[in-house]
Amino acid sequence: MSNSGAQHFLASNLSGAAKGAAKTPGFPGAVVSNQRANFAMALKHGMMKSNDVPVREQVVRLMKMSRKKAVERSFDDALYLMEQALELDPKNRSIHTALGEIYELMEKRDKALLCHIEALRLEPQNPECLAYIGSYLMRIGQDEEAINYFQDTLKFAPSNEVVFARMMHLKRRKCDWSEFGKSRKKIKNFTKVMKAIDPFSFLSIADDPDLQMQYSVLAANANKVSKKETAAFTAPLPKKDKIRIGYFSCDFLDHATMYLIGRMFELHDREKFEIYIYDYGAMTNQEGRLRAEKSADVYRQVGGVDSETIVEQARQDGLDIAVDLKGHTKGNRINLFDYRMAPVQISYLGYPGTTGVESIDYMVADPVVVPPKYRKYYTEKVLYMPDCYQSNDDSRKAACHVPARADMGLPEDALVFCSFNSPYKVSPDEFDIWMKLLKLVPDSVLWFYAAKDDIRENVLAEAKRRGIGRERIIFAGFAKQEEHLARLPLADIFLDTFFVNAHTTASDALWAGVPVVTKVGKQFAARVAASLLHAVGTDELVTSTPQQYQALALKLARDREYLAEMKARVKAGIETGPLYDTERFTRNFEALLEKTLERFNAGLKPDHISLQ
Known part of the structure; x- marks a missing residue:
């Protein structure tokens, strides 16, 4: 089987302690051995053993309860319930797999590996296990190992849309487009029988806001908290001196979210608002995390804390508005919002699309990313920022050392096209155009962001297939934010991707004075660059078709006077326009939040809100 290499990886990465462990994973101190404590735990969960209930039914119930507790980060309870399931049916592959997932959430990789290997031993060809x-x-x-396992899964379960989407996303991350055409045909079939899919994985596969909404709703409902556990708030709310806003995320780090929103935290009007940050990420000394902590009136580090405790804390804090900054991205705890932590709940910034979460009332957008005709594809009501939905930091600075083109491996006199998007966003559709541009502009190169060798080799192979030599592609690796901002002005034209535009990378390029050529699509993720360019006053850099996109990039490359004019306009738009006017953005953002509370206190349901 093609997963043999992955099996070797799994086995070779077990720690010494794990290798010597029994086949059935041992349970840590989370599960007490004291019989009295076990009895109390059983009473708590209503799981007193009964000979009247079939074993299979008991196991299903235990696993369902354990999954719910794991999602809520109540790991002691989750492990206890899974131990009970294993006692009833120790050779049940599903139990070992589910236990592995719990250990993953607990970041106990050795224990997770043991569980997954035991599950594979029990059923080597089970597609769910694979x-x-x-x-x-x-x-x-x-x-690479993950792709092998996904390929094997699809041999046994070819209609597994979740695995298909994940595999295609991983292939896109390495610019492996070998199944790109086949994937489009599969998408059409999957839409008829879909059960669940990763919303984020699907973003780069299709520009379809209707499907995105359906997938988000499915993902939101998968771990939804039952109604009886949610809270209700009565209007009008008791009057307080200040409105309390709570921001929830694990990305209060040196991360794109903090690069964008950090300055807004600092500029919130403390005469009107109190800022609470609930950080469920890792406790680090990164500048982004320290900045978040310093800018908050109350900073709560809740990493590893169970959901019910976080929710109880948020309610005790008396939040008026709870803001999710993650959506369907890695490490999210969006199910916190099912409990209803505040009278008004809002989705913002982290995920470019609808959350599908019934209890999230609003999402922050603007008239470009979500025009009225597309509002039907979002479960939230839209809070319309008057300029651009994206907050930006007007205090950012580039590194003091400004590199020369030679330092980056770029030809001194060449026209430099650049793509600093994450490689997973790039498809053959854009790449075909980029290679045509290199042929049509002989003195040009493509400056391509790719941090790994396998990505670079795949890109060079794709370029060769299109008649472009290796010397025409110059690779850029990872750089810290200040260093990245310092190198960006070496580029002449930023070439955007289609289904998932440049977001932070586009605002970075514009800040550095580099024109961005984009093609506007339908879903939120495919309209972000158009919104940024509108805020800078350069709408003519927004195209509607691949043909227009290529023609505009070619015109900029061939007409150096026009290119110089556009660079000057971009710089002027940054200096005088709203995109980097963080004070103005913050006041508008606050005004929208106040309007949501006005509606709530008036006994009105959420509705689309703008400041006009």
């Missing part, structure tokens, strides 16, 4: 192992490998960054 899929879970592939997903585990994906989460720990072993993309």
